[in-house]
Amino acid sequence: MTTPPPSPGTPNPRILERVWIFVRDGMPSVGRYRRYLVALAGPLAVVWGITFAYLLFAPDRYDSRMTLILPGTGVGGSINLESIGQATTTTASAFSSPSLSPTENYKRLLTSDIVLRDAARRAGEDEGAFPAPSIKLIDQTNLIEIQMPAGSPERARERMQALEAAFSGALENLRKGEAEARENADAERIAELEAKVDEAQKALLDFQGETGLVSLDQFAGRVTALDQLKASERDRRVQLAESRAGAGRLASTLDISLAQARMAMRLKADPEFRDLLTRYAATAGQRTATGATLGDAHATMEELSVEQDALRAALGRRGAMVTGASGEAVLSFADLAVSDTRERLFASLTEREAGGAGHGAALAELRRQIAAKTDTSQRQVEQASRLASLT
Structure with a gap:
């Protein structure tokens, strides 16, 4: 079924x-x-x-939390001082070092006995009963998470505030200590530098007082002065050669020596000698004209001869007195009666000779100064080198 x-x-x-x-x-x-x-x-x-x-x-428990972030960059400064140079200072951040863990250092500082006891005093609690904070470090960051327990929210906040204040105070004390250590080191360094500067300045002043060389510009001025002396010496040599060549050319053209030209100019410049020369020339001309019609034995010719001889003797005496040469040399001089043109040429010859003498004296003085400065040039170079090292 x-x-x-x-x-x-x-x-x-x-x-x-x-x-x-x-x-x-x-x-x-x-x-x-x-x-x-x-x-x-x-x-x-x-x-x-x-x-x-x-x-x-x-009992009830309440936690107060706080997060710290550490800076990752440093600070720096630069200052420029005219005629001195540039000063640059850079302070690297302690939290950017790859070989140190600043967050771990801060963690150790936050849980240290000094900070906890100070925080307990600030919070009004027993130092032994103040709890240690719970600290967590965030990987791959500069963040620090802090957690403080308490029986009430208000107490937790007070403990965290006390811990923060104690931590900041500990950091401030550490910074002050480091700043004082740096300041003391800087003060010692500055004192050392001041001593070196004073020593260098004293050496510089002693050197300047000993050598008279104050600056490198002064040394450059001395070198420039030596170059200028050499340039002046070259110019004087050219001027001296020019004066001597001109004087030689004039003397050759006039067929006269410089001494004779000077004698002619002195005689020409003496009024009494010129008057005697004029009378002598007139008497000699009159005797020549009279001698064409009268004989030498004629009384007029004899008078003119006596007068001419007297004037000639007077010319010799006056010329000797003016020039310092003998009377015979004055009377034998061919240029007693120089013309105005020859007189100007004589003056030019004398001026050129005087200019040549002046150029010669100046050239001698320049050569003396050049020799003196050249003898001390090596010593001046050594002094300038030492001055450069002192400055």
Whole structure:
């Protein structure tokens, strides 16, 4: 006999049968349930008792959190001083060193006894009862997370503020100590530099007082003066050669020596000699004219001859007195009666000769000064080198 299939929504008889078998044969007996409850009641009571006791008697805890961020760049400064130079200072950040962990240093400082005791005093608590903060370092950053516990929110905040103030005070003390150490080192260095500057200045003043060389510009001026002397010496040599050549050319043209030209000019400049020369020339001309019609034995010719001889003797005496030469030399001089043109040429010859003498004297003095400065030039170079090293 075939069992008809169940209609939709009706439970399968086989399933119901299986459930009934499980309930009838698989469920423990009621006595076994009682034993289970007795075995588990004790541990459950202890666990729940502890839980309720903790909830009832454990004190409340509140945490105050703070995050510190450390700077990663340093500071620097630069100053320019005219005629002195440039000074540059750079302070690298202590938190940018790859070989040190500044966050770890700050962590150690935050949990140090000095900071905790100071924070306890600032918070008005016992130093031994002040809790250590919980610190967490954030990897790959300069951040430090700080957590401070307390029994109330206000107390947690006060403790965190006290810890922050104590930490800042410790940092300030460390910075002051470092600044004082640097300042002392800088002061010692400055004192050392001042001593060296004073020593160098004293050596410079002693050198300047000993040599008279005050600056390198003064040495350059001395070198320039020597060059100017040499240039002047060259100019004087040219002028001397020009004067001598001109005087020689005039003397050759006039067929007269310089001494004779000077003698002629002196005689020409003496009024008495010129008067005697004029009378002598007139008498000589008259005698020549008279001698054309009268003989030498004539009385007039004899008078003129006597007068001419007397004037000639007077010319010799006056010329000797004016020039210092002998009377015969004066009378034998061919240029007694120089013309105005020849007189000007004589004057030019004399001037050129005098100019040549002046150029010669100036040239000698220039050569003397050049020789003196050349002898000391090597010593001046050494002095300038030493002055440069002192300055």
